[in-house]
Amino acid sequence: MTETFYRVGVIPGDGIGKEVVPHAQDVLDMVGSRFGFGFQWTRFDWSCELYASTGSMTGGSAVAELAEFDAIFLGAVGYPGVPDHVSLWGLLIPIRRQFRQCVNLRPVRLWPGVRTPLADRVPADIDFVIVRENNEGEYSEIGGRLYEGTPDELAVQQSIFTREGVDRVLRYAFELARTRPARHLTAATKSNGIIHTMPFWDERFETMAAAYPDVRIDKYHIDILAAHLVQHPNWFDVIVASNLFGDILSDLGPAVAGSIGLAPGANLNIDRSRPSMFEPVHGSAPDIAGQGVANPIAQILTGAMMLEHLGQSAAAETIESAVEKVLEAEKIRTADLSGTATTLEMTNAIVAALR
Numbered sequence: 001m002t003e004t005f006y007r008v009g010v011i012p013g014d015g016i017g018k019e020v021v022p023h024a025q026d027v028l029d030m031v032g033s034r035f036g037f038g039f040q041w042t043r044f045d046w047s048c049e050l051y052a053s054t055g056s057m058t059g060g061s062a063v064a065e066l067a068e069f070d071a072i073f074l075g076a077v078g079y080p081g082v083p084d085h086v087s088l089w090g091l092l093i094p095i096r097r098q099f100r101q102c103v104n105l106r107p108v109r110l111w112p113g114v115r116t117p118l119a120d121r122v123p124a125d126i127d128f129v130i131v132r133e134n135n136e137g138e139y140s141e142i143g144g145r146l147y148e149g150t151p152d153e154l155a156v157q158q159s160i161f162t163r164e165g166v167d168r169v170l171r172y173a174f175e176l177a178r179t180r181p182a183r184h185l186t187a188a189t190k191s192n193g194i195i196h197t198m199p200f201w202d203e204r205f206e207t208m209a210a211a212y213p214d215v216r217i218d219k220y221h222i223d224i225l226a227a228h229l230v231q232h233p234n235w236f237d238v239i240v241a242s243n244l245f246g247d248i249l250s251d252l253g254p255a256v257a258g259s260i261g262l263a264p265g266a267n268l269n270i271d272r273s274r275p276s277m278f279e280p281v282h283g284s285a286p287d288i289a290g291q292g293v294a295n296p297i298a299q300i301l302t303g304a305m306m307l308e309h310l311g312q313s314a315a316a317e318t319i320e321s322a323v324e325k326v327l328e329a330e331k332i333r334t335a336d337l338s339g340t341a342t343t344l345e346m347t348n349a350i351v352a353a354l355r
Helices: 017-035 048-054 063-068 084-098 163-179 197-209 222-231 243-256 297-309 313-329 343-354
Strands: 004-013 037-043 071-076 103-109 127-133 143-146 154-157 184-189 216-221 238-241 266-268 276-278
Touching (some): 103 243, 127 163, 184 197, 184 243, 266 297, 276 297
Parallel strands (some): 071 276
Antiparallel strands (some): 103 127, 143 154
16 A cells, blocks of 8 residues: 655656656656555646746746645756747756755766767776756856947856855765765866866865765866766766856766766755755757657656655666666667667566566
């Protein structure tokens, strides 16, 4: 008998988000019934489509409505005709900031049976986690334009790095590194070119490291770090980065591991005072939306991350094991994995593996 129910706010969003989210919900419901818990799903049709008709990503509703839920399950937002900064600042960033989701967590791994574009690499070589600062840094509203539309036009954008915000994400990254066998943390920086914020980031990293003598550390400028991630992915275990640098690495990492269609993600409120939001790394992919060919695995694994956060570790591991079994068999492949399977066929294969 199911005695535990989790209240989850669901935002399918745009494009393939509307296609993969229901399949991921089916998988989560199935696993929940096995482990004795269930979900009370509440759908919010907040999207670029809604923006086009109302001028608001939420149709005039307040993101504060999500405060009552145990978690938020997001598909993807963004669609042609609506500028990307509108969809990001009209929905995702307000949720991340209002609910103090200060850590964006994005694990990257090469799954058995998946082909990486890197020659001669095996799953043991690509298994790292990107910890991205999620509330401040380079993604700031402070700034503006002057003399707009004239030859003298200028734009100013300010980055915000607070000691509280930087220490918070660094501490999380050090604690995470402690739980992994390698106990290794790499910091992304650019202190040779960005003269104020990045030296400050480096100083806080070095200060924090003194409290974690059991964690091995190193530090790379973001440009060479990106190169090393391609040439030497086995060097990395946990990577901590500012908002912008973490965002960039979060796409490069899954590409190195074979497909962004396999990459889950989480926006974490680390003190659990407010709901966390779980979303895959990929976007709404309007080029394939409506065709039923999107890979649902990233959304399904995002659901597993949500279960882990909710304290259902065994259920999360069951989903991951089923995904691994399907990928390792190399029979069902969506287009991003050089196959022809549909979204439904991939989901059914994972469901069969769960059974």
